[in-house]
Amino acid sequence: MSSVLRVEGLRTAIGDVEIVRGVGFAVAAGETLAVVGESGSGKSMTALSIAGLLPRGGRVVGGEVLLEGRDVLALPEARRRAVRGAEIGMIYQDPMTSLNPLTRVGAQVAEGLTAHGWTKVRARSRTLEVLAEVGLPSPAAIARLYPHQLSGGMRQRVLIAAAIAPRPKVLIADEPTTALDVTIQQQILDVVARLRDEYGLAVVWITHDLGVVARIADEVLVMYAGRAVERASVRPLFAAPAHPYTAGLLRSIPTPATVHRGALPQIGGIPAAPSGLPAGCPFAPRCPQRIGRCEHEEPPLTDRSPGHAACWVSPEHWAGEAR
Amino acid sequence: MIGWRWAAARLGGTVLTLFGVTAVVFIVLRLIPGDAITAALGIESGALTPAQRAALEYQYGTDRPWIVQFADWLGQLLRGDLGLSLTSGKSVGGLIAAALPVTVELAVLAAAMGTVTGVALGVLAGSGPGRARDSVTQGVTLVGLAVPEFVLGTTVVVLLAEAFGYFPDTGTFVPLTESLAGNLSQLMYPALVLAVGFAANVVRATRSEFVEIAEADFVRTARGKGLPAARVRLAHILRNAWVPIVTLTGIQFGYLLGGTVIVEHVFALPGMGRLLYTAISDRDYPVVQGAVLVIAALFVLINLATDLVYRALDPRTRAS
Numbered sequence: 001m002s003s004v005l006r007v008e009g010l011r012t013a014i015g016d017v018e019i020v021r022g023v024g025f026a027v028a029a030g031e032t033l034a035v036v037g038e039s040g041s042g043k044s045m046t047a048l049s050i051a052g053l054l055p056r057g058g059r060v061v062g063g064e065v066l067l068e069g070r071d072v073l074a075l076p077e078a079r080r081r082a083v084r085g086a087e088i089g090m091i092y093q094d095p096m097t098s099l100n101p102l103t104r105v106g107a108q109v110a111e112g113l114t115a116h117g118w119t120k121v122r123a124r125s126r127t128l129e130v131l132a133e134v135g136l137p138s139p140a141a142i143a144r145l146y147p148h149q150l151s152g153g154m155r156q157r158v159l160i161a162a163a164i165a166p167r168p169k170v171l172i173a174d175e176p177t178t179a180l181d182v183t184i185q186q187q188i189l190d191v192v193a194r195l196r197d198e199y200g201l202a203v204v205w206i207t208h209d210l211g212v213v214a215r216i217a218d219e220v221l222v223m224y225a226g227r228a229v230e231r232a233s234v235r236p237l238f239a240a241p242a243h244p245y246t247a248g249l250l251r252s253i254p255t256p257a258t259v260h261r262g263a264l265p266q267i268g269g270i271p272a273a274p275s276g277l278p279a280g281c282p283f284a285p286r287c288p289q290r291i292g293r294c295e296h297e298e299p300p301l302t303d304r305s306p307g308h309a310a311c312w313v314s315p316e317h318w319a320g321e322a323r
Numbered sequence: 324m325i326g327w328r329w330a331a332a333r334l335g336g337t338v339l340t341l342f343g344v345t346a347v348v349f350i351v352l353r354l355i356p357g358d359a360i361t362a363a364l365g366i367e368s369g370a371l372t373p374a375q376r377a378a379l380e381y382q383y384g385t386d387r388p389w390i391v392q393f394a395d396w397l398g399q400l401l402r403g404d405l406g407l408s409l410t411s412g413k414s415v416g417g418l419i420a421a422a423l424p425v426t427v428e429l430a431v432l433a434a435a436m437g438t439v440t441g442v443a444l445g446v447l448a449g450s451g452p453g454r455a456r457d458s459v460t461q462g463v464t465l466v467g468l469a470v471p472e473f474v475l476g477t478t479v480v481v482l483l484a485e486a487f488g489y490f491p492d493t494g495t496f497v498p499l500t501e502s503l504a505g506n507l508s509q510l511m512y513p514a515l516v517l518a519v520g521f522a523a524n525v526v527r528a529t530r531s532e533f534v535e536i537a538e539a540d541f542v543r544t545a546r547g548k549g550l551p552a553a554r555v556r557l558a559h560i561l562r563n564a565w566v567p568i569v570t571l572t573g574i575q576f577g578y579l580l581g582g583t584v585i586v587e588h589v590f591a592l593p594g595m596g597r598l599l600y601t602a603i604s605d606r607d608y609p610v611v612q613g614a615v616l617v618i619a620a621l622f623v624l625i626n627l628a629t630d631l632v633y634r635a636l637d638p639r640t641r642a643s
Contacts (some may be wrong), residue, residue, distance in 0.1 A: 051547060053543055053546055053547050055538070055543075056538070081549050081550075081551065082549065083549070084546070084547060084548070084549035085547060085548040085549030085550075086549055089547075090547045092540060092543070092544060092547075094540055097539065097540040097541060098540040098541055098543070098544045099541055099544065100541045100544075100545065100559050100562070100563070101541070101563070101637075101638075101639060102562055102563055102566075102636070102637060102638060103558070103559075103562070108544075111545075111548065111550060111554070111558070112548035112549065112550070115548060115549050115550045115551065115554065116549060146638040146639070148638070148639050159544065162544070162548060163547075166549075
């Protein structure tokens with residue numbers, strides 16, 4: 001299966017601080033890769049680097065983002081703009097603030113089409129079509145409304161419609177369910193999963209919620225301190241995590257067995273700050289499996305069949321009630 | 324759209340405001356030392372016999388208690404009569420009708436020039452915060468804010484006369500209806516002087532709004548759709564910046580109507596500013612009261628217009 005999107009050795013800095021420190025993965029058409037991590041792990045910066053939407057002061061300092069084999073990072077801005085939206089669509093965390101409050105939502109979907117050469121007439125009919133596809137009732141009426149007249153879930157559907165309208169190959173979802181009610185979350189997940197299958201989208205789904213990962217992902221990339229610490233298919237990852245950080249994350253999900261048994265196990269300590277990383281493995285200070293080598297040497301991502309993990313200690317040698 | 328309740332509240336507020344302004348001006352005027360008699364006769368007024376003074380006060384109507392004078396003036400006002408000037412005997416309504424168009428034209432010209440240049444420079448500065456074009460614009464703006472109108476005004480007059488041998492014909496004012504070129508040649512430069520401060524304020528507001536809105540999530544969405552940079556700036560950033568800019572422009576325009584005194588004086592224009600200035604030094608009570616009332620009414624009207632524009636620009640302020 002050839003991958004639509006391949007990222008290699010991506011490094012992104014804000015000012016002098018590297019937030020993303022060499023991240024790589026590949027996503028095929030119709031497949032979903034979940035990028036998981038705590039806040040500050042660099043997962044959102046990875047998404048914004050691929051989409052070319054880094055905030056002021058942020059820049060990609062290394063690596064490649066290959067879209068069907070072409071490195072989009074090497075493109076001049078004018079060609080890059082033609083990729084943005086048209087080939088790589090993006091949906092965002094906060095639907096309440098991600099739409100222009102003064103413009104009708106239909107126009108906000110349509111402008112993403114006319115910007116890529118669609119005629120106004122075709123853009124209009126396509127807008128009504130995608131508003132229906134994301135499950136909004138009476139699209140013609142919705143298109144005339146302003147964002148404040150829609151609920152959060154409806155706004156997120158509008159944003160999804162805007163992202164898929166130009167039929168992109170890649171959809172980057174930056175925690176699009178985080179700001180929504182649980183019932184609405186499930187609807188949004190269903191909409192994206194359906195569109196992924198219909199359009200053959202390669203989806204990169206950024207999240208900190210392992211429940212979401214279990215429901216939508218095929219492959220999972222676990223990020224910590226700007227690097228991938230584990231990469232695996234979703235089933236083996238949940239069944240047998242190969243990195244102590246992933247194991248810690250999984251243990252902190254409530255299960256029927258842990259409910260009413262006091263506090264959930266959690267990963268102690270605080271996430272590593274990108275501006276002051278320790279010399280060795282950045283997770284070492286919080287790691288229950290830490291050995292001497294972890295303190296001064298950062299482990300690379302290596303093959304741990306069936307997945308990959310960046311840890312000096314393989315799971316067979318983990319101490320205590322590992323996993 | 325606009326509810327009756329809102330309209331009634333606005334109208335009630337307007338009447339209250341105008342009454343308040345009128346009352347305050349009426350009292351303050353009479354608290355200033357001197358009256359129309361001393362103003363007209365100067366030190367010779369000291370030579371008046373008590374009988375002569377009483378006769379003059381009777382003639383001017385200033386012998387009656389304040390409250391009676393005020394009630395009298397309000398009564399006239401309700402009949403649409405602003406009274407007669409104490410110094411010239413002309414109708415106050417007529418004096419204002421002659422002076423108001425000059426000031427309004429001056430203010431409109433200044434506001435138009437100030438808004439256009441202000442927004443253009445504000446966008447220029449705000450779209451590249453920290454860059455050279457931002458620093459230069461901000462420096463120029465600071466100078467524009469700091470230089471007082473009388474300095475700028477007299478400098479312009481001197482420069483025009485000395486360097487170009489050009490002196491605006493100020494002998495008689497040429498109304499717009501008579502000659503466009505003649506009228507503009509008289510109003511162009513004073514309007515320019517007023518536009519400098521106006522533009523400086525608009526630049527500052529536009530720049531800070533622009534910089535702030537550029538960081539908004541919906542602007543990132545717009546960029547993510549692959550819109551050209553110019554469209555992101557105009558259709559998304561500036562579109563959202565307009566709301567506060569319009570508010571500021573409206574308020575500033577209101578201030579201009581009462582704030583042209585110095586410029587009208589420097590350029591010898593027969594507008595409201597000069598009418599008011601002369602009337603105050605002559606203690607010409609009816610003229611001051613009438614002029615202030617008209618300026619206050621216009622101010623309120625402009626605020627109302629600003630509110631309506633604001634509502635038209637921002638769908639969130641409309642009831643759905």
